Amino acid sequence: MIELEKVYNPKAVEDRWYKFWEEKGFFHAEPSGSKKPYCVVIPPPNITGILHMGHALNNTIQDILIRFKRMQNFETLWMPGTDHAGIATQNVVERKLLEKGARRQELGREKFLEEVWKWRDEYGSTIIKQLKKLGCSCDWARTRFTMDEGLSEAVLEAFIRLYDKGLIYKGDYIINWCPRCQTALSDEEAQHKDIEGMLYYIKYPIKKVTSNQKPVTRKKKTQDSSLKTQGYIVVATTRPETMLGDVAIAVNPKDKRYKNLKGETIILPILNRELVVIFDPLVDAKFGTGALKVTPAHDPVDFRLGLKHKLKPINVMNPDATINENGGEFNGMGRFEAREAILEDLKGSKLFVKLEPHRHSVGHCYRCHTMIEPRLSAQWFVRMKPLAKRAIEVVEKGRIKFFPTRWTKVYLSWMENMRDWCVSRQIWWGHRIPVYYCKNCLGQRTENRKQKTEDNAGIIVSKIKPEKCPDCGGTDIEQDPDVLDTWFSSWLWPFSTLGWPKDSPELKYFYPTSSLVTAQEIIFFWVARMIMAGLEFMKDIPFRGIYIHGTVRDDTGTKMSKSLGNIIDPLDMIEKYGTDALRFSIISITAQGQDVFLSESKFERGRNFANKIWNASRFILMNLKAEEIDVDLCAFFKAMKLGLADRWILSRFYATLTAVEKFLESYRFNDAAGAIYEFFWHEFCDWYIEMSKAEIQSKAKQVILYKILEKSLRMLHPFMPFITEEIWQGIPHEGDSIMIQKWPHIQGQMISREAESDMAAVIELVSAVRNMRADWNIDPAMQVDILINAPGKGLQGLLAENLTSIKNLARVGNLTVGEMDKPAGSAAVVLANAIDLFMPLEGLIDARKEASRLSGQLKKIGQEASSISGRLKDKNFLTKAPMEVVEKTRAKLKELKERQGKLEDNLKTLKL
RNA sequence: GGGCGCAUGGCGCAGUUGGUUAGCGCGCCACGUUGACAUCGUGGAGGUCAUAGGUUCGAACCCUAUUGCGCCCACCA
Numbered sequence: 001m002i003e004l005e006k007v008y009n010p011k012a013v014e015d016r017w018y019k020f021w022e023e024k025g026f027f028h029a030e031p032s033g034s035k036k037p038y039c040v041v042i043p044p045p046n047i048t049g050i051l052h053m054g055h056a057l058n059n060t061i062q063d064i065l066i067r068f069k070r071m072q073n074f075e076t077l078w079m080p081g082t083d084h085a086g087i088a089t090q091n092v093v094e095r096k097l098l099e100k101g102a103r104r105q106e107l108g109r110e111k112f113l114e115e116v117w118k119w120r121d122e123y124g125s126t127i128i129k130q131l132k133k134l135g136c137s138c139d140w141a142r143t144r145f146t147m148d149e150g151l152s153e154a155v156l157e158a159f160i161r162l163y164d165k166g167l168i169y170k171g172d173y174i175i176n177w178c179p180r181c182q183t184a185l186s187d188e189e190a191q192h193k194d195i196e197g198m199l200y201y202i203k204y205p206i207k208k209v210t211s212n213q214k215p216v217t218r219k220k221k222t223q224d225s226s227l228k229t230q231g232y233i234v235v236a237t238t239r240p241e242t243m244l245g246d247v248a249i250a251v252n253p254k255d256k257r258y259k260n261l262k263g264e265t266i267i268l269p270i271l272n273r274e275l276v277v278i279f280d281p282l283v284d285a286k287f288g289t290g291a292l293k294v295t296p297a298h299d300p301v302d303f304r305l306g307l308k309h310k311l312k313p314i315n316v317m318n319p320d321a322t323i324n325e326n327g328g329e330f331n332g333m334g335r336f337e338a339r340e341a342i343l344e345d346l347k348g349s350k351l352f353v354k355l356e357p358h359r360h361s362v363g364h365c366y367r368c369h370t371m372i373e374p375r376l377s378a379q380w381f382v383r384m385k386p387l388a389k390r391a392i393e394v395v396e397k398g399r400i401k402f403f404p405t406r407w408t409k410v411y412l413s414w415m416e417n418m419r420d421w422c423v424s425r426q427i428w429w430g431h432r433i434p435v436y437y438c439k440n441c442l443g444q445r446t447e448n449r450k451q452k453t454e455d456n457a458g459i460i461v462s463k464i465k466p467e468k469c470p471d472c473g474g475t476d477i478e479q480d481p482d483v484l485d486t487w488f489s490s491w492l493w494p495f496s497t498l499g500w501p502k503d504s505p506e507l508k509y510f511y512p513t514s515s516l517v518t519a520q521e522i523i524f525f526w527v528a529r530m531i532m533a534g535l536e537f538m539k540d541i542p543f544r545g546i547y548i549h550g551t552v553r554d555d556t557g558t559k560m561s562k563s564l565g566n567i568i569d570p571l572d573m574i575e576k577y578g579t580d581a582l583r584f585s586i587i588s589i590t591a592q593g594q595d596v597f598l599s600e601s602k603f604e605r606g607r608n609f610a611n612k613i614w615n616a617s618r619f620i621l622m623n624l625k626a627e628e629i630d631v632d633l634c635a636f637f638k639a640m641k642l643g644l645a646d647r648w649i650l651s652r653f654y655a656t657l658t659a660v661e662k663f664l665e666s667y668r669f670n671d672a673a674g675a676i677y678e679f680f681w682h683e684f685c686d687w688y689i690e691m692s693k694a695e696i697q698s699k700a701k702q703v704i705l706y707k708i709l710e711k712s713l714r715m716l717h718p719f720m721p722f723i724t725e726e727i728w729q730g731i732p733h734e735g736d737s738i739m740i741q742k743w744p745h746i747q748g749q750m751i752s753r754e755a756e757s758d759m760a761a762v763i764e765l766v767s768a769v770r771n772m773r774a775d776w777n778i779d780p781a782m783q784v785d786i787l788i789n790a791p792g793k794g795l796q797g798l799l800a801e802n803l804t805s806i807k808n809l810a811r812v813g814n815l816t817v818g819e820m821d822k823p824a825g826s827a828a829v830v831l832a833n834a835i836d837l838f839m840p841l842e843g844l845i846d847a848r849k850e851a852s853r854l855s856g857q858l859k860k861i862g863q864e865a866s867s868i869s870g871r872l873k874d875k876n877f878l879t880k881a882p883m884e885v886v887e888k889t890r891a892k893l894k895e896l897k898e899r900q901g902k903l904e905d906n907l908k909t910l911k912l
Numbered sequence: 913g914g915g916c917g918c919a920u921g922g923c924g925c926a927g928u929u930g931g932u933u934a935g936c937g938c939g940c941c942a943c944g945u946u947g948a949c950a951u952c953g954u955g956g957a958g959g960u961c962a963u964a965g966g967u968u969c970g971a972a973c974c975c976u977a978u979u980g981c982g983c984c985c986a987c988c989a
Contacts, residue, residue, distance in 0.1 A: 004948095006948095006949095007951095174987095192984095192985080192986080199989085235989085236989065237989060238988090238989065239989085242989095250989095282987085283989085284988085284989080287988070287989065288989065291989095292989050293989075294989095295989090299987080299989070300987050301987045301989070302987090302989080303987090304987075358988085359988085360988050360989090361986080361988070374987095406916070406917080407916095409915080409916080410915075410916070410984075410985085413914090413915070413985080414984095414985075417985085417986085520983090520984080521984095524984095524985090551983085553982095577951095588936095588937090589924085589925075589937090591925075591926065591927095592928095593917090594917085594918085594925090595917085595918090595982085595983085597924070597925085599924085601924095601938070602924080602937090602938090604937090604938080604951075605937060605938085607951060608951045608952090609951090610951085611949065611951045611952090612948095612949065612951080612952085614948090614949080615948045615949035615951095615952085616948065616949075617948085618948050618949080619947095619948030619949080620948080621948095622947095622948070623948090666928095668928090670925095670926075671926085674926075674936075677936095677937095678936085685948090685949090686953090689948080690953095767954095767955085770954060770955060771954095771955060771956090773943095773954085773955080774942075774943070774954075774955040774956075775955085775956095777942090777943080779943090779944095780943070780944055780946080780954075781944090781946075811946085860933090864932090864933065868932075871932095871969080871970080874969060874970090875969085876968090876969035876970090877969040877970070878969080879969080880968085880969050880970090881931075881969060881970075882931085884931095885931050885932085885970095888931085888932065889931085889932065891932095892932055892933095
């Protein structure tokens with residue numbers, strides 16, 4: 001028998017076992033006829049990522065599922081990989097090049113991409129290495145990257161299929177534009193943040209040409225007299241710089257204040273452009289002055305108004321958000337600089353009215369946090385409505401289920417209101433859009449500008465560059481310079497990684513996958529789109545269950561992020577506490593779907609538990625004899641008459657196992673971890689091991705200690721893979737590794753109510769003696785005598801049978817069981833089942849103190865008894881409550897009355 | 913503006929079909945180094961389950977409203 005080291009050293013064993021598992025090929029899964037498939041979808045971390053607590057939580061959960069299912073004999077595939085994170089990666093590499101003084105634009109597209117690939121080869125797998133440290137049992141041989149050949153092929157295929165179905169189109173719309181990254185972003189990539197902005201009120205003069213000109217006045221009295229200015233209309237805006245692109249003033253048709261504005265012409269201050277007045281219900285009469293300046297090129301609402309009222313947009317900004325030549329004297333200024341200059345100008349010409357603080361929500365780039373500038377530009381879009389329809393159905397019909405269920409509603413309401421997806425990005429790193437333009441055809445088109453998007457002449461959608469234009473035969477062909485949104489490749493992940501568009505065996509076997517485990521932040525970006533893509537391209541759902549876990553926050557509740565510096569680095573925690581401790585800790589504090597508030601001290605729980613497992617195992621191993629435990633379990637159970645503790649711990653083990661399985665199946669990981677923790681520590685260690693010490697050499701104890709330990713290790717393995725492997729390898733075992741052992745089989749017949757309630761009586765008794773010792777301040781080294789007055793042979797038998805254990809656990813010298821009266825000068829306590837416990841302490845007992853102790857007990861019991869008897873007198877309760885509840889309550893009252901009576905007797909003898 | 917989540921002993925949290933005495937970890941107090949474990953053991957103190965109503969024989973749990981905190985979504989110029 002191997003002896004375990006005195007202290008468990010995680011670092012010493014983790015790498016070794018991980019390599020062992022990997023080399024043995026235990027992580028690998030193949031389509032197999034004999035086993036059922038089980039596959040989880042791993043959210044591909046982006047290649048610029050480093051492991052943070054969110055990843056640690058997410059991947060621990062997935063690894064628990066995977067290891068659990070693997071042990072249950074499923075063919076388990078956990079396919080890892082990374083996505084190329086177009087914008088993020090391009091930013092990182094650009095910054096890196098800039099340090100060397102090189103700029104992307106100067107390098108040129110090809111050279112730059114070479115640099116990105118170089119960077120990716122060097123750093124892109126950091127996160128993969130870190131996942132290995134976490135113990136993740138991914139099939140690394142199948143690692144995929146969204147820019148791999150196969151996955152890129154899938155992207156082009158998907159684009160072309162959608163285009164052919166008319167689900168992809170190019171058009172001029174207002175999109176979210178990041179002036180720093182200089183690219184379009186999807187709606188999801190624009191993160192809205194509340195900011196303290198200003199609402200600026202500006203006078204726009206009314207042109208006085210018409211004969212019936214009347215000054216405009218506000219009918220409604222306001223305290224702000226400045227708004228009454230005649231000959232002007234006052235508008236309110238948060239972005240005065242966009243006024244350079246104004247083409248109209250809009251008011252609500254029902255707004256009586258402005259009805260006489262019909263047919264008037266407004267003069268745009270500074271640029272002196274003539275603006276028309278339009279009437280549209282879209283304008284909220286209650287906001288600001290009720291008059292809206294219309295800038296179709298720089299605001300989504302204005303853009304819609306523009307389309308509706310046939311206004312020609314004027315773009316006044318360059319891609320970097322500086323003012324362009326349309327901005328007159330402000331040409332070249334940055335957007336905020338221009339804002340100040342314009343305000344100065346307006347103040348100078350007395351057209352500035354006032355400003356007031358205005359809190360509103362503004363989009364920011366999710367990669368660089370720069371304020372988004374809504375911008376009119378030509379982009380590629382995916383039509384979402386037709387895709388969303390089926391994705392809504394499969395969730396409504398329950399084919400895909402969210403855990404916790406509340407996310408269903410969030411998902412559905414988002415899906416129902418989704419707008420078309422802008423998929424083109426003005427960057428270089430990514431899948432280049434498979435669209436080619438014939439310059440000849442396009443040249444003709446510009447002459448006839450109206451056709452624009454309706455006419456596809458000159459647009460060739462193709463995986464490879466066409467030799468010549470199919471329309472005109474021209475050879476002057478150029479590919480669209482833009483690339484696709486990274487999510488356009490990620491949304492294909494569940495099947496593109498399995499070989500799609502090829503019809504691979506993997507695809508057939510593992511698709512649809514089983515579970516998706518992810519964070520709430522990513523539902524819209526990724527989860528919803530995977531469902532749409534799966535239904536569109538595979539004609540089937542991508543996964544059946546979606547488990548949304550909480551967000552990891554620090555102990556003040558703020559989301560952990562590098563910029564805030566409130567990061568707890570999982571790798572540091574692994575270094576300090578060990579991987580298993582990290583995994584167990586984080587899983588046990590994560591209630592289903594609730595956010596996780598983390599502080600470093602929380603990892604102590606896992607570490608302490610690992611330590612406990614280690615020491616208990618060490619103790620068992622020290623006392624185990626190999627020849628004793630080499631038995632056939634069935635024969636053993638037939639031959640052996642097991643004691644109460646043995647039957648109890650077996651019952652508790654199988655009850656725990658049942659609960660753990662149930663919890664894992666329903667994504668209740670903290671409950672599963674809690675059940676194991678409670679069982680192993682507070683039942684197996686605190687009671688069974690302690691009770692077995694006296695007769696540890698006996699056959700029964702040898703076998704059961706070994707079996708419970710071995711099975712517990714298997715039950716624990718998905719949670720704490722390393723320590724369980726290390727110990728398992730040290731005890732007698734068959735097979736190469738615990739990770740490919742069978743998950744313990746539930747033996748329902750071993751679960752015994754009787755054993756559990758009998759044991760509860762013993763535990764109560766031992767606790768009571770300990771309690772009395774503490775109350776009387778008795779030296780723990782000193783043995784006490786205990787007399788037990790137990791009515792009925794059954795109880796006496798039970799206690800007699802466990803005499804040794806009770807004596808040892810409670811440090812009792814003489815223990816007498818029988819029927820007796822309370823000896824004089826003894827302390828007493830009354831237990832359930834009307835058991836009296838007397839502790840004769842001649843000379844030590846202070847009658848007054850004992851009396852107050854007893855009356856304390858009496859008071860507690862009395863209160864309880866009276867509340868219960870009150871309930872039992874209630875006619876409604878008796879008639880309406882279920883019989884079993886009434887019976888139970890009656891039994892309880894009877895029991896309490898008995899105890900009450902006994903306590904009173906005890907008190908009486910004391911006073912006499 | 914819409915939606916969601918959370919309020920339970922000093923702190924952090926469990927508590928899934930409403931049913932005896934509301935649990936756990938940390939912290940606290942007392943005692944303890946009995947050969948697995950001080951990353952430990954034994955015992956203990958500490959809660960009118962945010963507030964106000966309602967449903968019910970019975971509510972931490974279901975319903976309504978209120979307050980506080982947090983999050984998500986939104987074309988709040």
